[in-house]
Amino acid sequence: MQKIGIFDSGVETPEEIVMAAGFTPYRFFGDPTLQPDRANEHIPPTHCIWTRNLLEQAIKGLDENIVGIIGTHGCDRTNREFDIWIECLNLDFMFFLNSPRKRDNLALNFFINDLKELILRLEEGFNIEITPGKLKDAIITTNKIRKLLKEISDYRKKLVLKGSEFHELVKNAQYQDKNQVLKNLKKKSEELKSIAPFSEKNIKRILLTGSEIDDTEFIKYLESLGFHIVIDDLGVGTKYFWNLVDENSEPIEALAKYHLTKPINSIKYPSYERFNVLQKLAENYKVDGVINIAQKFCEPVLYDHPYLNKKFKELEIPYLFIELTYNRESYNQLSTRFSAFAEII
Numbered sequence: 001m002q003k004i005g006i007f008d009s010g011v012e013t014p015e016e017i018v019m020a021a022g023f024t025p026y027r028f029f030g031d032p033t034l035q036p037d038r039a040n041e042h043i044p045p046t047h048c049i050w051t052r053n054l055l056e057q058a059i060k061g062l063d064e065n066i067v068g069i070i071g072t073h074g075c076d077r078t079n080r081e082f083d084i085w086i087e088c089l090n091l092d093f094m095f096f097l098n099s100p101r102k103r104d105n106l107a108l109n110f111f112i113n114d115l116k117e118l119i120l121r122l123e124e125g126f127n128i129e130i131t132p133g134k135l136k137d138a139i140i141t142t143n144k145i146r147k148l149l150k151e152i153s154d155y156r157k158k159l160v161l162k163g164s165e166f167h168e169l170v171k172n173a174q175y176q177d178k179n180q181v182l183k184n185l186k187k188k189s190e191e192l193k194s195i196a197p198f199s200e201k202n203i204k205r206i207l208l209t210g211s212e213i214d215d216t217e218f219i220k221y222l223e224s225l226g227f228h229i230v231i232d233d234l235g236v237g238t239k240y241f242w243n244l245v246d247e248n249s250e251p252i253e254a255l256a257k258y259h260l261t262k263p264i265n266s267i268k269y270p271s272y273e274r275f276n277v278l279q280k281l282a283e284n285y286k287v288d289g290v291i292n293i294a295q296k297f298c299e300p301v302l303y304d305h306p307y308l309n310k311k312f313k314e315l316e317i318p319y320l321f322i323e324l325t326y327n328r329e330s331y332n333q334l335s336t337r338f339s340a341f342a343e344i345i
């Protein structure tokens with residue numbers, strides 16, 4: 001099946017529009033085994049390592065079924081770097097979606113207009129029609145996926161499902177065919193009902209947050225140190241499925257509202273609201289500690305850190321901030337800091 005690639009740091013691209021257009025939404029992920037040598041010819045090496053990694057892959061050649069790309073405004077990296085993608089790639093359909101930073105009525109109307117523009121461009125570019133009926137069908141499918149992911153996510157809290165296994169499921173949901181995803185998740189949800197919890201001994205219950213963390217091997221690395229991710233605040237995580245799209249409203253407006261009311265990420269305004277989300281998760285899931293990971297040169301998460309540090313100190317919830325290099329060899333170099341954190345919680 002043909003796919004539309006999604007370059008998006010904040011999971012704010014309405015996949016339903018892509019599905020209603022007859023394509024599989026295919027979110028791009030980084031590859032930590034890759035050095036961004038070609039991308040560094042276009043972007044200074046002090047820019048976000050994750051987006052440079054994605055550009056590197058794009059320059060080297062994407063999946064041949066990708067017939068177009070949507071870049072969605074996350075932070076200013078995704079914003080400005082999309083111009084470089086346009087220069088480096090030879091695809092007819094390249095659309096930049098302006099997902100607003102604010103979440104008020106003005107922003108909502110702005111976003112609705114941009115979604116309409118995206119629909120128009122897809123219709124013209126591929127000679128198709130995206131009807132309200134097709135959008136509704138797609139919303140019903142993605143809502144089913146969200147409900148299943150939320151249900152499965154809770155098995156992390158019950159110590160039945162590892163955080164790494166769950167991370168993989170969410171990641172798959174963001175680039176595989178949605179009907180296949182639905183089938184796999186239903187099967188997984190049935191399987192989990194009969195699995196006994198693993199031992200709680202020596203396990204540190206963690207809320208994981210930060211930049212885009214898309215390498216499941218990193219979650220496995222945390223698990224090898226005794227951490228168990230009971231809950232997260234990530235794009236490859238709760239931000240992708242926490243709320244549902246209203247199935248009874250006009251679909252474009254419902255999609256815009258969904259994205260402007262879901263758990264806020266560090267790029268959006270007002271950013272202090274992100275702490276409220278984290279506090280609620282930390283308390284509801286009774287975590288032993290919070291780990292906040294910034295990908296190297298991820299400014300939005302670096303800016304958030306001092307405020308989060310102060311607020312979690314006030315709440316007496318142990319908090320660890322780590323700046324991570326997007327490369328697997330570097331994970332082990334952090335073991336002293338992680339082990340010291342494990343000891344205090």
Ligand code: SF4
Nearest residue numbers: 009048075211295298
């Ligand atoms: S990791 Fe940080 S700097 Fe990079 S795209 Fe995501 S939010 Fe932006």
